[in-house]
Amino acid sequence: MRNIRECLTGIDFKDIVATAEGRARDMEPWSNYFRLRAGEMEALLSLYKPKARGVALDIGSGLGFNTILLKKIYDKVVASDLYAEDALTHTLGMDKSNNFLRRMGVDGVEAASSRCEELPFGKGSFNAVYMIYTLEHIKDRARALEEARRVLKPGGELIIVVPNFLERLFYPLSFYRDILLRLVGYFKRHNGSGKSAAKNISAERGSSYPHFPMPEPHGEYADYCSELMKTNTFQWISLARNSGFAIRDIFTTMLFPKELSSFVLGAKALDYYLKTRRINNILGRRPFLRSLGQNLCLILEKRDA
Secondary structure: OOOHHHHHOOOOHHHHHHHHHHHHHHHHOOOOHHHHHHHHHHHHHHHOOOOOOOOEEEOOOOOOOOHHHOOOOOEEEEEOOOOOEOOEEEEEEOOOOOOHHHOOOOOOOEEEOOOOOEEOOOOOEEEEEEEEOOOOOOOOOHHHHHHHHEEEEEEEEEEEEEEEEEHHHHHHHHHHHHHHHHHHHHHHHOOOOHHHHHHHHHHHHHHOOOOOOOOOOOOOOOOOOHHHOOOOHHHHHHHHHOOOOOOEEEEOOOOOOOHHHHOOOOOOOHHHHOOHHHHHHHHHOOOOOOOOEEEEEEEOOOOOO
């Protein structure tokens, strides 16, 4: 059986991205989605070095790209998410996920529709459970962690990745930039008609931006201000400590929040992030610096039966 170092050495992340772009570029939720997720996953796996092999559960799997990457380490991976597409929870729907997994043609991957608070799996079914940008979308987070603990084997790992405070703090930069770009687009399509542009923006505010002029919360929060107050390192660590898991490690995989770096560097921000991951690996565990990162990664372990 190969150890995790051998497993990671054998993963060609660039090749997986190229395959996904060749077979399913039209399914990317946003531009360069595959490159960003592959870079984050490579950083995550290299920093915490998971126990290789066994069966893993990818909760909130979305499109299923992370599931494909995890299959390079585990014998079997189950992709789990809500069944129907839902913009409020950023759920893509299992039909889209199944379509993507079919296009990728990877063996040993299954898809199962489920709610995090009521997982349809038996006790001790998995060696590892991943919740990557999932927990912030769950209303009853304590219950979701309880379910994750139930389906894990003793000694099993729960890997949580959540947005951090500064990522949410800088989010308005891209939010208002997008609003401005939409407004400019309306002006162009309507030959400079301010009345038509204002009418369309107003209609969009009522449907897509009910809290306008404040940005919309990304997760399960009442509003953006509430999200900003609750999305911080101390809140996430406190939640983890109260979950019954032992905390093995805490770090960030991206020291510089994407919203800020992309606002300053534009399309080149992702390239700089991928090139500076070595610096992140050295500094990403330091308590102060990890609080300034794009995300917070919590590596938890089920210590008892």
